[in-house]
Amino acid sequence: MEQAGLNYDGKLAVDNRDVALVFERIADLLEFNDENPFKVRSYRLAAETIEGMSESLAERAARGGASELQKIPGIGKTISGQILEIVSTGTSAYFEQLREETPETVLDLRRVSGVGLKTSQLLYREFGVTSLEELKAFAEGDGLLSVAGLGEKTVERIKKSLARIESERGFLRLNDATELARSIVDRLVESLASVPAGPSGESPRIEISGQVRRGREMVDRIDILASGPVDPLVAAFTSSGQLTQVKSVRPDRVEARTLKGTTVILHIVDADDYWAAMVRTTGSVEHVRDLEAQIEERGIRIKGFKPTGDNRGARARKGRRREEADHERGVRVESEEVFYNALDLQYVPPELREGLGEIAVARETRLPRLVTLEEIRGDFHMHTTWSDGQNSVREMIEAARLRGYEYISITDHTMSCKIANGNTPEELLEEIEEIETVAREFDDIRVLKGAEVDILSDGSLDMPNDVLDRLDWIVCSIHSGFNQERQQITDRVIRAIETGYPNVFAHPTGRVLGGRGPYEIDLEQVFQAAIENDVRLELNASPYRLDLNSYWAGVARQAGVGFVISTDSHQAGGFANMQYGVITARRAWLTADHVLNTLPLSGLLSELERKRAARRG
Numbered sequence: 001m002e003q004a005g006l007n008y009d010g011k012l013a014v015d016n017r018d019v020a021l022v023f024e025r026i027a028d029l030l031e032f033n034d035e036n037p038f039k040v041r042s043y044r045l046a047a048e049t050i051e052g053m054s055e056s057l058a059e060r061a062a063r064g065g066a067s068e069l070q071k072i073p074g075i076g077k078t079i080s081g082q083i084l085e086i087v088s089t090g091t092s093a094y095f096e097q098l099r100e101e102t103p104e105t106v107l108d109l110r111r112v113s114g115v116g117l118k119t120s121q122l123l124y125r126e127f128g129v130t131s132l133e134e135l136k137a138f139a140e141g142d143g144l145l146s147v148a149g150l151g152e153k154t155v156e157r158i159k160k161s162l163a164r165i166e167s168e169r170g171f172l173r174l175n176d177a178t179e180l181a182r183s184i185v186d187r188l189v190e191s192l193a194s195v196p197a198g199p200s201g202e203s204p205r206i207e208i209s210g211q212v213r214r215g216r217e218m219v220d221r222i223d224i225l226a227s228g229p230v231d232p233l234v235a236a237f238t239s240s241g242q243l244t245q246v247k248s249v250r251p252d253r254v255e256a257r258t259l260k261g262t263t264v265i266l267h268i269v270d271a272d273d274y275w276a277a278m279v280r281t282t283g284s285v286e287h288v289r290d291l292e293a294q295i296e297e298r299g300i301r302i303k304g305f306k307p308t309g310d311n312r313g314a315r316a317r318k319g320r321r322r323e324e325a326d327h328e329r330g331v332r333v334e335s336e337e338v339f340y341n342a343l344d345l346q347y348v349p350p351e352l353r354e355g356l357g358e359i360a361v362a363r364e365t366r367l368p369r370l371v372t373l374e375e376i377r378g379d380f381h382m383h384t385t386w387s388d389g390q391n392s393v394r395e396m397i398e399a400a401r402l403r404g405y406e407y408i409s410i411t412d413h414t415m416s417c418k419i420a421n422g423n424t425p426e427e428l429l430e431e432i433e434e435i436e437t438v439a440r441e442f443d444d445i446r447v448l449k450g451a452e453v454d455i456l457s458d459g460s461l462d463m464p465n466d467v468l469d470r471l472d473w474i475v476c477s478i479h480s481g482f483n484q485e486r487q488q489i490t491d492r493v494i495r496a497i498e499t500g501y502p503n504v505f506a507h508p509t510g511r512v513l514g515g516r517g518p519y520e521i522d523l524e525q526v527f528q529a530a531i532e533n534d535v536r537l538e539l540n541a542s543p544y545r546l547d548l549n550s551y552w553a554g555v556a557r558q559a560g561v562g563f564v565i566s567t568d569s570h571q572a573g574g575f576a577n578m579q580y581g582v583i584t585a586r587r588a589w590l591t592a593d594h595v596l597n598t599l600p601l602s603g604l605l606s607e608l609e610r611k612r613a614a615r616r617g
């Protein structure tokens, strides 16, 4: 097969996501310029298809060129040509041309809550605002009030949202931070593969610590801890393509930044000091300070648990030298458990090391046994091609079986959620039939017939009761009317909960990380209604949502609310996000008992029956 113009050598860094991103941006720019909606849609569809493919496009292109690409549904001649361009050059001439005509940064304007397509076009065309920075300056100069169609309330909302976006600069979502951290660790491990073991003969250790290990939803600093030969570690770290700026290099600490401004720090320690350093580099500043107080109180010395240099510039030099000498003679710890036990503390899981009182609880050995990923037996929220998902009912079931799940619930959107191609009652009945038919083929997984039913603006459910009665599992959620007043949204949700139908209220605040903020809602009232009506709150595991977040999940837990952790997958690959839901649950101190989808199937079914019986009264 010809490979005209294609230099793919198996090493090119372009993956499907990069290609999808280019098409997504093309679609956005075309839309911004009011181009033909069908053209916009075709690029958008191509992006979605590519994002959902498990096979590498670059490999497929290398194998069969354009004709092989055109076998993919929705990929025609024009787009396949552009894919070839992108996998060999990282971009396409068409995209570059569009970018030249319109500054790509205008697309960022829509990240601001209150700025839709029309407003962003107006801001650019009438007022020459081309980026978030310019919008901020424009807003500070009170320019927004002169934009047609923007009332005072919207202007306030835009200003608030701009401030939030500003505060998120340099932050990565947990999934992106985790992937970046893992790829750097892999690179370091690889770089040491050919290096002979050092004099101590111990094999090197390289692991993620810091915010990523604690599972913070947004990460502005990635910490990696290593013990091993310093020079090759430093060389591999500083030459990593993802780190664009090396800030400082010391034999024990190298600091760099990514293109987006996230700090990445490599800590290098002696093998003997590894676990003490793991404790120090994992915990928040507050947690580490609490530990230091414990150490001081007990008059213990722990080898390797010395100031790392960050955030402690004020320490007197002389004091530090003496302290370091002390630490050389201190207790040696071979694990983190030993470290905490040496202080008469229960082992504190990384997710709890935030300095929020965990040390006092650990002192009394009252830390709970936190829920684990292995305890999750099913997933209650997912979409298929019946609404805006990318895989069929069958494909989702197959993927769930591969994860070893005992049960899932398929929950496509209902019709008022138009952008998500929601089901009419007739369509939902058809889907139910399909689920029943396909599910009969599998005796190792129970497939619940469900729906994600929209809560309409008056609190009624977007599906007639006789259809709801046919379902095993009902998710309710809000996808519109985000701008209602706080009490109005709260009442609306409570009314939906009180219908007796919903099993769970999903993504309860509606926030999108790095996107829009939460809508106004009084969660405490919602928690109360949920408890009274036997409705669970969702901890949505999508790294874009993580909603409820760990703070509110903690409040809900204390109020006595039950949970489900669901991925809201829109493709089979989405199931992998369960890890982020579980880590968030752990940060909220949740145990398996709090989480419905840790129940074995039999237990789950009797729960569902109880709920149904209560509704029948």
Ligand SMILES: [Zn+2]
Binding pocket: 452, 477, 479, 506, 507
């Ligand atoms: Zn939803």
Ligand SMILES: [Zn+2]
Binding pocket: 381, 382, 383, 452, 568
């Ligand atoms: Zn959903």
